[in-house]
Amino acid sequence: xxxxxxxxxxxxxxxxxxxxxxxxxxxxxxxxxxxxxxxxxxxxxxxxxxxxxxxxxxxxxxxxxxxxxxxxxxxxxxxxxxxx
Numbered sequence: 001x002x003x004x005x006x007x008x009x010x011x012x013x014x015x016x017x018x019x020x021x022x023x024x025x026x027x028x029x030x031x032x033x034x035x036x037x038x039x040x041x042x043x044x045x046x047x048x049x050x051x052x053x054x055x056x057x058x059x060x061x062x063x064x065x066x067x068x069x070x071x072x073x074x075x076x077x078x079x080x081x082x083x084x
Contacts, residue, residue: 018042021042022041022042024040025039025041025042025044026039028040049062050062050063050065050066
């Protein structure tokens, strides 16, 4: 398999799926959820998973994990460090 074909196809598929589901969650917004319930967007799910909204006991672990991932990701993509 040619990675110059596979990775753009996979990335495009993820972006289309993300766009469709995010647009539906934003469009349906308040209509599909009860008062006080979080929205169905990907951002809202990430915030719940990291323990940010609502605040959970694992919040410091979520913040540290997310920050560590971002340091690795930017170093890996922008500077080419930690490459296999």
